[in-house]
Amino acid sequence: MTLKRAVRLLSIPVLAIFLALVVGAVLMILSSPLINGLDPGLPLSAYAALVSGAFGSPDALVQTVVSATPLILAGLAVGIGFKAGLFNIGGQGQFLVGAVAAAAVGAAVSTAGGVVAIPLALLAGVVAGAAYGFIPGFLKAYTGAHEVVTTIMLNYVAIQMVGYLITGPLRAQGATFARSPSVGNAALPVLFGSNGHLGVLFAVIAVPIAWWLLFRTTIGFEVRTVGASPDAARYAGMRPRLVMMLTLAVGGLLAGLAGAGEILGISGYMPAGYSTNVGFDGITVALLGRANPIGILLSGLLLGAMRAGSNLMQIQAGVPVQVIDVLQGVILFFLAAELLVRRIFRIRAARVQVDELQTVTRSYSSQTPK
């Protein structure tokens, strides 16, 4: 696309981020009396800390990338769904299922050589994630049960399932606290910095692949067509049901990969009550990235930076981490309220071309696609 068009596409997200930072600043100033005395400068110091915590040093940069990795993958999981007119809120569940599968298999093969152990553990993660993503796809395709509701429900089911596994069958012998055994050799090697693990590459590779598939192949054409008009897709000899199921399965696969990456690349085992923000952050990433792989890469890095920098923000400015959630929500708000943003800045930015985001809720009450 032309540079001009790129600028017009970007303007809304960028402005949304800007406005969110403003709102965040106001919130901080108003609440600063509760932190350590009224301090109009608080937002500045907080954001400064946020930035240097994210980009201030090589280590910080690595941390940003590492934090961005699962977000980018989860963002793709949601974004690809959008392209097919599906809203996958199940990232959290798919992430957890992928993580527990990787932890289980990783532990089982922990003594085998890395060349064997790592692929096996990863495979377990993606397969489990894909399978878990396939369920809502199947339900949607054959019963019309809307994926938003089913994925929300499946998130909670996943939490219980993982709880059962970690405190039961997978519990490490001898551990005083319920956790899965160490994944040993299945742990991902650290490639750069102190914790820049192999998993980072997955995200880096996944983005161009996703882009190519979506925009340069017949598969992507089918996905986008199903998203834009399931009826036309069916008429054209495509199989919307299949496409939906595959799209959600691929989404699950990506989220599962993210989960596996976190376990194998960072913690090395799965403790009981293992929790993650990735599921919902993924939605923000996908929306902010306009459901476009490139956009998702950028917004993933942005949110990764926020997560990475938030620590320094707490340490140096004493601002509670919840501010990050607020910022995210407000960014989303201004994206949704595009109208408002346009008014504030009197601009005519390009609308999202095929308005995927609109198609999502429209299908809420829809019947079984054929």
Added chain:
Amino acid sequence: QGGGAGNSTSGSSSTPSTSAGPSNSLKIGLVTDVGTLDDKNFNQFSWEGAKKGAADIGAPAPKSVVTTASADYAKNIKSFVDQKFDIIVTVGFALGNDTTKAAKANPGIKFIGVDQGVCVTEQGEPDPSFGCKGDGAKLLPNYQGLVFKEAQPGYLAGIVAGSISKSGHIAAIGGTKVVPAVANYMAGYANGAAKVNPNVKVELQYVSDQPDAKAFNDPAGGKAFAEQLLAKNKDVDVLFQVAGKTGNGVLQAACNANIHAIGVDVDQHLSTPESAKCIVTSAEKKLTKAVSDAIKRVSEKTDKGGTVPLDITTDSIGLAPFYDFQNLITPEIQTRIDDAMKGLKDGSVDPCKPMKCS
């Protein structure tokens, strides 16, 4: 998630402010477990401890990083390491693994792990087989793992419960069995009660099977759980809670049922005034003191690595005052308590018998 339970903001939180600026340059940072600094729970009281310790040694006020997801432990510890902090306090056994790694990687930094038994291989790595062959003190001299003997305060609570119960039927509600601290409190409680009344009936119930929000952050759920328990066992007349904020709901249920309640971790008569009217006492685990002491040891260079057992001998645990219930505690009950304490001190009493601790 949380080991102990509901606690006091007032209690130890008042930190003497060092007016004459920092006389000591040690930078102290604290990483919480998943939860918040105001969890009226072990995050909060370790934080109070860090603040107190810093004040006592005249160091600048400590900084904190709140963990929002257990995936972030390592990252959060690292951000203090990157900021060249001198003392890093990590709260909760769940962080043990990552704290051990960090301690190994950064010998120059002092680590204090709350509720973390140091368990390492001969190489000083986290031990995947949990054999704990390696000697923490030698291999990781910069890592103090503070481990409370929760069974002891639990045992004392049991003595009280067993003694004041008229029906001989008492209960305890814990967050989840899989958290050792919780299980130990519960075991000690049962054993203590059995000591004073061999045929006492003790209901030990756990709200959840994993350390999740239901176990430690759901007062409504906790209250309901307790109410259902009391509906089923109408003659239960003492209720002990070991379930964090979920437990605060348990205390409410006890009050509504007009039975005696026993708080946990800190003096809940102060920390949960709403329920003070039925809290006889609390099984205390003096987190604040423990953490600030550990910090003092570091600044006085008297700190030793490895697991630091905290029990009655170091006055790290005990029973909170009885307040309005003083009259309930007859001299004879008081002597039982004193004997138990003596026994625990000299080791003649094992709070983990007959019921095993984890």
Added chain:
Amino acid sequence: MDFVLHLPVIGLLLQFVGYLVVVSVQNGNLIITLATPIGLGALCGFMNERSGVVNIGIEGMMLTAAFIAWYVAALAGQVLPAGTPGPLGITLPLLVGLAAALAAGVLVSALHAWLSITVRADQIISGTIINIVALGITGYLGLLISQNSPSSAGNFSSLSLPAGVDGIPVLGWLLNTVIEHGPITLSMLVGVVVLQVLLYRSRWGLRTRAVGEHPRAAETVGIDVIALRYRNVLLGGLLAGLAGAWFTIEYGNSFQGGMTNGRGFIALAALIFGRWTPVGAVGAALLFGVADALGTAIRQGPPTGDLGTFLTAVPPQLFSALPYIVTIVVLAGVVGRSVAPAADGQPYERESKAT
């Protein structure tokens, strides 16, 4: 199929049903109490979705209201004289807190209405925003405030019947189960009946159903679709506000971040399970309550005999997951399909499009 094989299964089933009944009867009052936030949340969803606005932000709305109710009541408690609690433990600070919670519910709903009706943004995204922001802000403020925390203004108490009543055989149980509740729970019990009647017997109900099914048709007979949607979404906010207040000034008496613990999503589930009707939704909420009580009962003392051995063999997590699984099953039409109002989630554009 082999008949002999069936006998024990059937026996077990019968035992189970019996056990279920016993548990439900023993904990009737508790089940209704616990169904309150879910039921009210579901009614909020009902008000939204029956007029064509999807609302997955119930969780966030409840959480916000819970926070506001607690904080405002506590603040009020510091300035206002609590006085002697009236019936149902009503005090001035609590009433102020309740009013604030209702206002908060309406306010958040207004945001949702504006985004989904006026801006015509994606309604599910709007709900997601509400959930994320609510969790963030309440957590953020809850933390900062509790540093110098006004602990609590107490909470409403349950209506207590004269001593004798509980003694009366069946009636006593019935009264105790249905009547002995705090004001918020009672208001749900009343509210569900009122809404059910209004939905099918009132002008408002007819118009709401029409707008949720075919807004254009409604407009062509002179109904102001936008206004009706706004009104219903805002009224729904009142219900979400009540649900939130339940956590911090009726059943509980203090606030923690995330204390709604996904009950807003279970409310959504109840709405669907209840086929988008008030009675159905609250019925579903009660059913979930039963599942909950069952799980607890088994945990606290499983029945003896092979039923016990069977139930204790079942992973307890299964009971926690039950409501979600049931919802999926119902939505999938495995046991009777549940279909949303036809226009649910469709933004409405006032000017007619010709094609």
Added chain:
Amino acid sequence: MEPPDPPTITPASTPALEMRGITKRYPGVLANDAIDLEVRPGEIHALLGENGAGKSTLMNILYGLAVPDDGQILLDGTPVEMRSPAEAIAYGISMVHQHFMLVPVLSVADNILLGDEPVAGLFFLDRRRAHARLRELAGGFGWDLDLDAPVGSLSVGWQQRVEILKALYRNASILVLDEPTAVLTPQETQEIFAVLRRLTGEGYSVIFISHKLYEVLEIADRITVIRRGRVVGQRVPAETDEDDLAELMVGREVQLTVDRGESHPGAPALVVESLRAADDRGHEVVHEVSFEVRAGEIFGIAGVAGNGQDELVEALAGLRAPTAGRVRLEGRDVTGHSARDLHQRNVAYVPADRHRFGLVLSYPLTDNLVLTDYYHAPFARGIVRDDGAITRHAATAIERFDVRTPSTTAIAATLSGGNQQKVVVARELDRELRLLILDQPTRGLDVGSIEFIHRQAIAKRDAGTAILLVSAELDEILELSDRIGVMYRGRLVAIVDGPSASREEIGLLMATGGREVTPTGSASPVA
């Protein structure tokens, strides 16, 4: 264009309704361009115009559904503002819309009451009183309606009657009917006409919209013709005829019927044997349908919308699995084969709803023109698209089918209906074909576009393609078909020779299936 002729009837008292200089712009189109309209008390005033001429828009403005950019509305001489349908209703205007405005799940009664509900007490519906009034109203026309039946369960004809009752229930003085007869059989149409005549007798003023020249000539007192948003003439039936009106509508001499030439049927290409199919709810709506289409002939299927044609076509196009029966294509059994498979066997399908099926409105023409061929060479190698080939293809297709579009990458939604349809036709007809299925191929098109598409069809026929033409437009069927099958209640009740068929004969078959009149689905005698 010629200036509007002066009205040939001297104005009576003050007009019941006057619209002055109504102007309405939509993106890419001037829907109404300074339109003047005058309706006298007690007259039936017909609005005539091609699709997209601006008739509905004008009425939507009158009814407060659309806001005019300019112009004025006067009722009985006094200017009024129509900000919403509510206000229009208050001013005594009722409208039967071009598309049904009924809530399927609500009962007949509730649908009629909606918006004007009698309430007892504060807010409770007074259903008893309402039903009494409705029975009286319906009884007045000799319609016995089950007031409690969900509207969704009624036949189209009866739904149209409900719409009319709805309009009358609000005892209005001006009644607007936007293409009320489009979905009706000639017999049902006659019945409605009777009702209209009676209403004008009772002092109603009626605005009647239709494309059908002969209908307008029959019912109207005066006729106003609109083209491309402007009033281009006014006529009195006595002083005009179909050719004159047609010319006014289109703005040029039009050949109302393309000459079909000789057809030379060959061997049977499509053979359908006792085919059965069910609708989405699983009810069988196509029963035992058998027919054959020979190479080089056009087989037309006539029928009132909703008599199973859609399901039949979908079953033949591979979009719906038949529940029983056989479909043979040139002898080979293709029963239940997929759309993709049939496409590969040189079967083409022009769907009735171009917006829903034929096109992806949000796609550029390039993608739309390969919607059914995207997966094979030259447009794709393996799974990789060849955008170059796709663009080149678009350019030639647009050229050959003279699609009026700014560029090959224009978004389909921005094209006019006729041009949108041309895109579909270009895609489907631009290759060797064994069988061509045309479903309502000219619905919503102006005469020019219709002409073009009919020529394309005949060309294909002459090239030896077997053509199945399904249309609710009886005229289209009569005009093109070599043989005509009539569908009624899911059965093919008759197959007659095309050239010799009469519209009355077919109309009767469409209305009654050639059997006795049955309670629902068709007319009950007017009182």
